[in-house]
Amino acid sequence: MSLQTLYEIAGRDDAPWAATRAAMVIAITEQYQNGGLDRSEYLEMMQDLVRMDALDAEASDIELKTMLVTAVYAVAQVV
C-alpha cells in the first residue's frame, strides 16, 4: 500500500476509525523518513498498530456480549 492510498483513507469521512489509523501510519512513516525515528522505533510503532487491531477485536467481543446480556435481561423484565 502506498502513502498516497493512506492519504486517501485518512481523508475519508465514512470510516473514522480507518481514517484515524491511516493518519497514524502516515505520521509514523513520515517521522521515520525524516529521521525522527530510528528503524527499531519505527518497527515497534508499526507493531503497536497491529496490537491496536487485536485490542479492537477484544473490545468488540465484550461489547457484543454485553448487548446480548442486556437484551436478554430486558426481555426477562417484559415477559
Place this chain on the structure above:
Amino acid sequence: MKKLLAIFTFALLSGCAGLTGLIPSFWDDNQSHRIISVRLDIERLDCKAAQKPQVIKIRDDLAWFRLYSESKGGRQADVIALTAPMTDTVEDWYKRVSLESHKDNAIYCDLKKRVLTEQSTRAAKAVLGRF
C-alpha cells in the same frame, strides 16, 4: 420464565461447550476506576519531561488492573485479553527507557502517546460499557 431465560443466556454465552472463557465479565468499580487512571496517566504524558517515571506509572496501573482481574477469577479473561495489547505497547517502551544507553526521544514519545490514547480510549469504553 426468568430462570429459563437466565439458563438460556448462560448456555448461549458459554457456547454450549463448557467454555467458561466465553462468559462475559460484568461491571466492576475497581476495574472501571483503574482503566480511567490509565487514561489519565496517558493524557498527562509530558514528552518534554523524563519519560521513564511516566512509563512506570502507566505500567504499574496496567499491572494493577491485570493482577486484580486475575485474582478476581476466571471470568475476567476478556478484560485481561483486552488490556494485553496495551501492556505490550507499554512494555516495549519500558524496556527501551530502561537501557543504560537510552536517550529520550520526544517524537517517539508523542507517537507512542497517540497510540496509547487510542488503545486506552477503546479499552475504557469496553470496560465501562459492561452490564
